[in-house]
Amino acid sequence: MESSDKSIKPQTAHIISHTHWDREWYLPYEKHHVRLIKLVDELLDRLDEDGEFKSFFLDGQTIILEDYLQVRPENQERLQKHITEGRLLIGPWYILQDAFLTSGEANVRNMQIGHQDSKRYGEPSKIGYFPDTFGLVGQTPQLMKQSGINNAFFGRGVKPTGFNNTVSDGGYESSFSELIWEGPDGSKVLGILFANWYSNGNEVPVNEAEAKEFWEKKLADARKFASTGELLFMNGCDHQPAQLDLPAAIETAKRLYPEMEFIHSNFPDYLKAVEDVMDHNNLSTVKGELRSQHTDGWGTLVNTASARVYLKQMNQEGQVLLEKVAEPLASFAHVLGKDYPHHLFTYAWKTLMQNHPHDSICGCSVDEVHREMVTRFDKSRHVAETIVNDSKRMIAEAVDTSGFAAYGEEVLPLVVMNMSGWRRTGTVSVEIDAARLYLREGFSLEETASRMKDIDLNGRELVDDQGNTITCQMVDLGLQFGYDLPDDKFRQPYMCRRVRLTFEAVQVPALGLRAYAWVRRANAELPIAPESLLQGDRVLENEAIKVVIHDNGSFTMSDKASGMTYRDLGVYENTGDIGNEYMYKQPEGEQALTTKGLQANICVLENTPYRASVEIKHDWEIPASADDKLDEEQRALVYYPERKAQRSSDTVILKLRTVISLERGGKGLHIETTIDNKAKDHRIRALFPTDLNTATHHVDSMFEVAERNIEPATEWMNPSNTQHQQAFVDISNEKAGLTVANFGLNEYEVLRDGRNTIAITLLRSVGELGDWGLFPTPEAQCLGEHVVRMELIPHTGDGITSGAFAEAYQFQIPWVVCQTDVHEGAIAPVYTPFEWESQELAFSSLKMNEQTGDLLLRWYNMSQQSTDLTIRSTIPQQYFYKTSILEEESHPLSSEEKGSSALQISPCEIVTIGIRR
Template sequence: METPSKRQTAHIISHTHWDREWYLPYEKHHVRLVQLVDSLLDKLDGDSEFKSFFLDGQTIILEDYLQVRPENQERLQKYITEGRLLIAPWYILQDAFLTSGEANVRNMQIGHQDSKRYGEPSKIGYFPDTFGLVGQTPQLMQQSGITNAFFGRGVKPTGFNNTVSDGGYESSFSELIWEGPDGSKVLGILFANWYSNGNEVPVDEAEARLFWERKLADAEKFASTSELLFMNGCDHQPVQLDLPEAIETARKLYPDIEFVHSNFPDYLKAVDGAMDRSNLSSVKGELRSQRTDGWGTLVNTASARVYLKQMNQEGQVLLEKVAEPLASFAQLLGKDYPHHLFTYGWKTLMQNHPHDSICGCSVDEVHREMVTRFEKSRHVTETIVDDSKQVIASSVDTSGFAKYGEDVLPLVVMNMTGWKRTGTVSLELDAARLYLREDFTLEETARRMKELDLNGRVLVDEQGDALACTVKDLGLQFGYDLPDDKFRQPYMCRRVRLTFQSEEVPALGLRSYAWVRRADGTLPLAADSLLQGERILENEALKVEIQEDGSFTLNDKNSGMTYHDLGVYENTGDIGNEYMYKQPENEQALTTKGLKANISVLEDTSYRASVEIKHDWEIPASADEKLDEEQRALVYYPERKAQRSHRTVMLKLRTVISLERGGKGLHIETTIDNPAKDHRVRALFPTDLNATMLHVDSMFEIPERDIEPATEWVNPSNTQHQQAFVDISDEKAGLTVANFGLNEYEVLRDGRNTIAITLLRSVGELGDWGLFPTPEAQCLGEHTVRMELIPHNGNGMTSGAYAEAYQFQIPWTVCQTDVHEGVIAPVYTPFEWENKELAFSSLKMNEATGDLLLRWYNMSLQKTDLSFSSTIPQQYFYKTTILEEESNPIASTANGSLSLQVGPCEIVTVGIRR
């Protein structure tokens, strides 16, 4: 006798996927959002059969709505309390690969904080349209108290325009077990039929029968249980107000199926009770659509409007790697930690993090507003940095410099990275000021400052040793103070720029210097130049030799490896769109190989040498006229036949390569003056290393990826995402290419394992479901990008190459001060830790408890130990999650040190209760 099958349940979940901005500017979407929520509240008021609505997993919808409708806050509160409106867990639905790990943590933290003003956040790991997902997502979910992940992209069977593929699935069902590199597991729910598979359910019986015959079959194709999920909504979808009536129609047509107006918690409970987890596929690590044909991965959003990625990186780094640790440091010295300003700065930055925003795949108006948001967030953050560093500098004991006389000019160099640091530092110093409140005419004030004698000064460290230093006189400058207790105080000053090498600055610490007059006039002994003629740069670790065409060889003295033909530039046509790159058929790439360059020495000091390389490069002006025809006809971009124009323009390249005396890598700064359209510019770095795998920086992880794509991949381009760096290594040597805001790389299958970094991509259309011209995405004009080449012994982690790449992201913080006694030693750090497998990620303060929180992540697949000590008086240490919830104390020694085992790829956060 057969066991009767369980009755099917159709879970219909009402929602709208709300892109704040995309094919319309933000405010046009905003107006539609207000209209949608108005109608939703009216429906909830008047119809108890309309059970619930999911607000897209992002609390910013509440913020945006109440900005226009503040009078409706109580109505929102009522339905959130009743469980009919489900909110959170995020502040905003962000792109995964283009936002930092700490930005994602703040996103979760702020989403929870905002939602708790109304009630409990929904514990739904919601990624409906995210363009692929990072491998650490399961761990981030688990640390947030979330045991699931709902997502639409990254795992077969969905392909272009979310059509269902046939065969070769990575998961047998829409339900799967997703495991992160640390072993964290969540229940993954793939929107195999997309997050609109229950959209616009018909009320009419004839229409409903056709609708449900198709939709039920589609859901059954992938569901592992009889609990079927139907998402009633789509992008900017208005609320289906007659859904209760449509459900009644479905019940009449299919009496053997239970149709319910459901929600995610109820659906998860039902699925969990019905499924056999042993039957589910296990998917591990990154979800990047690796097993598809490669044409619909949307990966080239990593290089659309590179200027946005650079501004985002600047904003993230300034908040998480500079302002937060400085403010924490300043709080220890008595200054209030500005939680409110950090929340505002982070929120403003994160409003640029949705996939259609940071990915650069919206209309031009959207990205213009993004630039303003980036600047607003940066201005807030810079103010926090300025205030914090002044507090810190004023607490450093600089009294030891008093012996040099009355006009001593002390300065403090702060290293907010998690590693000891040596490097070139530059700051502007006021040699003297004369305030306009003094009884001098403007002419007399200016004269006195201009005549100030700057001779006889040297830079000394806290031991009194003179340092090599370049001084540039910036002349007469206007400035002003903004005191807390007085009106603004304008002044004239004589300003100089000092540039020097700061050595061995402690991690999360500082070192003091002073520009002084020395009676003996002793200057530091001149060190050997790092230059040999105009073409060779050399320090103890590296030797660089520049060729006639501007390419260069790099010899790593430690490994003995020499890398050839580095720094060649490549140019190809691009007849794709903001989402995806497409090279014209049969086009041969242009390169600067053999193109004579103008080479000259830019800087020759004892601590740094720089050489300028200039190219005038004739390239096609644009695509030909056929591209416009194909765009207007909505020809699918892989099928386009357009070529490049015969008309040419002059692309100007200015490259500056710099080598520091103590440098572990070679710095590259490239300025592109771009007059061309419909093309791509990349920098090429052949490694000639025997490797089939590479390592790349991602969110809280350095995943290993195949160089050769999967067999299903047919796209000739295999570009992929990166954050801070990409690395290729063999057993004896390796090359790490660090970048700042250049999120796209490709390892060419050219027999040399060449690392190609996209510097600029110019396209003219958005490229999704219609024709949306985006002339500003052509990125005409001047763009400057930065990279660092870091050779190593074959292990980027233990050699320190990865740490160097992370430090490349983070600017030095420098502050002028005066001579005074202080509670901080001239060389100081409150923290010490040592472990080559751990990467330091964050130092901040918890608003509720006042505890300091420090975070690391294990870069390796092996267990390791964190040995950590602090001179800060504390009650105890504790280990916590990314939500910073207090847990039991960790055993520590009497002198404030602890040892903590860290699991493979674990993200570990340590709290300090003071």
């Protein structure tokens, strides 16, 4: 389809030089790094020569500058010159991240750090760039608008893409390669689809005969989809060396097509040209997520969500530790007088985000890449843990624990901190030192050890700030070695007697704390123990739910609020997988194996007043691998949907150990599964039938609870319809619902089995990268032990108003506990610096802005309706203000009382509130 503009105005070919720079993929990072140095060296030489080579887009975002200058620091001024002159375009991101596997806050930090780094050289390119992202989340338009970006360039999500990124001529949701993309909140940006991929102008010939053949095809391909005469040609591809003779190639094109204009362009100029002539009324509007749902389903790359699950778990741990623990704790500590470690947060976030490009976090690279990722995850986590430890000690020292002095000298206070956005009750476990003897005291090692072993642990109990005795389990961990690292002296080693205390912390405020103490009290009266949560070894029950375990290890769960009973929960499924790191493919005709007919060994692990746990074990005989045909087909580069391999007749024992736990005040059932994997080429899922009749379901995505259809579009041919999730997936009707929360398990499927079963992928084992060649990845078989965690949360039909979604979000966030001593302090034993009211808002972040010193809090509206937010703070302040994700200063919000503010939040809005102090 062609617009009338094209018959009136001359056409322009905008040729944009770039290279799609995957930092690591089919080669390890450093091998790509060496190629990057060579590329930028040659590019700088060409830019230095004269102005014929107009510009180049650094597709890899600002991290490319760091990577290059790490080896070539002497060229910083040359880079600066060309960036300042607009010939090297940088940013706005730090890295090109995957969308569905990285958190909302990670995407915000990516944009913030990309802008900060860009401004050291000039201004960031206001280009929403997603050339090869494996689908795009629905809130992308809102994130772009809040970043001052009115566009999004992307290659996937609305158009079929197949083997080696070949693209189809038809069958996508937009009439043109230009479209309006609208987010769930109503934000709109101009979408530019790389309809002929981001390499449609690659290697433009200088020779006239070759150029004639090249341009006849390329111009025709672009005209098929463009709504205007402004045609976009991307001169580059994956790790493509810059075409340094492009000016000469453009001169050839001009001679061949004098009626057209050929320019060495850039994204800002191209966008302006399109906007000047585009008729918005001609464009299609595409709403929400771009997940390639209107395709045959074979090229979506969705199963990267389950490739190398261990990476996803490490990433979730790293993200949560930074955004949900370290940043709010450091903000709290800063209010108390401690410096906020901006430099450490930037370093930790950058190190974590180096694992966020799609070929990295998606687990679809060679083994060497993912080994290095594990090290980066560890490095980022170690920095975050250090910030957490420093911050929590500062906070604990400010809590007034002097009330515990009434119990005598042997008092060991501890402070429980809840960094989630909701009041919280749950089981807490903490290790504390019952006594400590420093080696500096001069005793021999033998005497030091003896004194610690002789410490009497009897006659102790846990109390809260009101003097109530708290039921607590103590485990003696015996003699332990430790050390302090003071700021003003040499390290201080010690020996101690350490114990582990486990108890139920009740009603700890959101972003707040509650103090307890382990004390010695003569003739202490133990609290009256409530009834056991266990009935025999097969039934667990609290006030909310009842769980009955069956001989095969599955269980039935009854929700007392809704009256709904869920059956056959916790059955495991195993199938062959003859696909690759990108996509799952079950062998043709194979019947899935399940544990439904397998006897389980069941025993009680824990029976305390606050929690009961039951262990379920399976020894499951499954095929050892695929048969030999898979190797033949991989070597022949047979496209994975067309493979005929089956599973081997050889078998191995897959050992499953499942622990299900119910807490006294819990809203859900916790599940921890340990998998000892000795098989290859297969997939393991946990199945949770809901038996709820509904056509749609809800799933946690980036800053959004997205609604998706259970039945795929009519174009969908793939028997599998797996999808991405972050914290949870939920199926509900008007009376009941079941939310399945997970930790780092990013793939699920709602089965079309008549029961609307939620299937959570726990492990997927494959042996090749896939895509454009044969790249063996034996470590992607994920042999060895893996531990996964989930929570089943039944509710009354609305995940927001019932609190099920809040429970699922809290499942992600660890408790923080710090031992301290008896002292006076400015903070009450039960305290939070913030309070707010809004059931529909999910709390996302508390951090400090480096430039202004302001505190920034962020929420997002989970609902499709407007809601009111009232926030109060006891922190000394001048005023509240509303800002964007870039945290620009803004005008004060009106306030009826000091220390509070109220405002209306639009449907699906991401809202950031600043506190000027």
